Amino acid sequence: MLQQTTVRTVENKIQEIINIFPNFNSFENKKLEQLLNVWSGLGYYKRAVNLFKAVTIINDKFNGVLPDNSNALISLPGVGKYTSSAILAIGHNQKAFPIDVNVKRLVERISGAEFKDKEIENILSLACKKKISYRSFAESMMDFSSIICKKIKPDCYKCRFSNFCKSAFKKFENNKNTKKIIKKIDFYILNSPLHICFIKKPKFQFYKNFIHLPSNLDEEFTSNIKLKKKEKIKSFKFVITNNLFQVNVYKLNQKKLKIANTVWIEKIKTKELALPTLFKKILN
Numbered sequence: 001m002l003q004q005t006t007v008r009t010v011e012n013k014i015q016e017i018i019n020i021f022p023n024f025n026s027f028e029n030k031k032l033e034q035l036l037n038v039w040s041g042l043g044y045y046k047r048a049v050n051l052f053k054a055v056t057i058i059n060d061k062f063n064g065v066l067p068d069n070s071n072a073l074i075s076l077p078g079v080g081k082y083t084s085s086a087i088l089a090i091g092h093n094q095k096a097f098p099i100d101v102n103v104k105r106l107v108e109r110i111s112g113a114e115f116k117d118k119e120i121e122n123i124l125s126l127a128c129k130k131k132i133s134y135r136s137f138a139e140s141m142m143d144f145s146s147i148i149c150k151k152i153k154p155d156c157y158k159c160r161f162s163n164f165c166k167s168a169f170k171k172f173e174n175n176k177n178t179k180k181i182i183k184k185i186d187f188y189i190l191n192s193p194l195h196i197c198f199i200k201k202p203k204f205q206f207y208k209n210f211i212h213l214p215s216n217l218d219e220e221f222t223s224n225i226k227l228k229k230k231e232k233i234k235s236f237k238f239v240i241t242n243n244l245f246q247v248n249v250y251k252l253n254q255k256k257l258k259i260a261n262t263v264w265i266e267k268i269k270t271k272e273l274a275l276p277t278l279f280k281k282i283l284n
Ligand code: SF4
Pocket: 106, 109, 110, 148, 149, 150, 154, 155, 156, 159, 160, 161, 162, 165, 166, 167, 168, 169
C-alpha cells in the first residue's frame, strides 16, 4: 500500500476502518460497499474484497476466531504462504517466518548465497533454536531489512552483522533503466442536467468491484455517443500499482441515453458512492 500512498494516509485510513469495523463481529450485517467506501484512497481494492470474504468465512466457519494453523489460514481468500506466516508469527506468536523481499535480501546478503524461501525459513528456524518471541523476531527481521539493509545504499556502518556479512560495504545502486512507460487513457463524464453516466462492465482492467466512468477502451459504449462534441476539462498523471497513466478527462453534455451496460446516477449521490480515488479525482 505504501507504494501508492503515504504512511500518514495509510495510518489514518486504517484507523478509520478500525473505527467502523473494530472486530470480526462488526462485519456482520454490513455490506462490502461500506468497506470499499471507507477503504477508498488506499488502492489495492481486491484486498478489501478478500478481507470481507475472509471475515465472513471466519464468522461462519470458525466462530469468529482467527484460525491459528496454516492450513485453515491459507483456505481464506487472499491469504497465501506469506500472510499466513505473518499471522501465525505476529498474531499468534507461533514459530513461523514470513519471508518477504526484504528478509530474503538480508539473509542472502549476509550469507553471500541465493536461497529459496523454504531454505530461508529453515535457516531462520535454526537461528531460533531456543524459544523466543517469534512475534518480535518476525517484526525485527522486517524492520531491520527494510531500514538498515535497504535495497539501495544499505547502512553497513550501523549494521551489527558487518563483521561477517559477505556483502558488507558493497555498492548497491539503483537500476536507472527502470523508466515507467506512460499509458494514455481518456475518461468521459457524460452529463445530463441531473445525472452522470457510469458503466457497469468496463474494459479498464483495474477496480473490478466498482462501477466506472466510461473510457475510450469501452468501444461499444463510445460508438453510441458523439465524441466530436467532447470538451477536455482536465489532464493528470496517475499511478495504479506499477502502471503510470496519463489521464485525460472529457465532458459531454448529453441527454440521458439508454446505452447497454450503463447506469445514470444522480450527481448529488455520486459523492456518497464507493469510488476509487481515480474517479473521485476525475469528478471533483
Ligand atoms: S553489513 Fe550491510 S549488506 Fe550486510 S547485512 Fe548489514 S547492512 Fe546488509
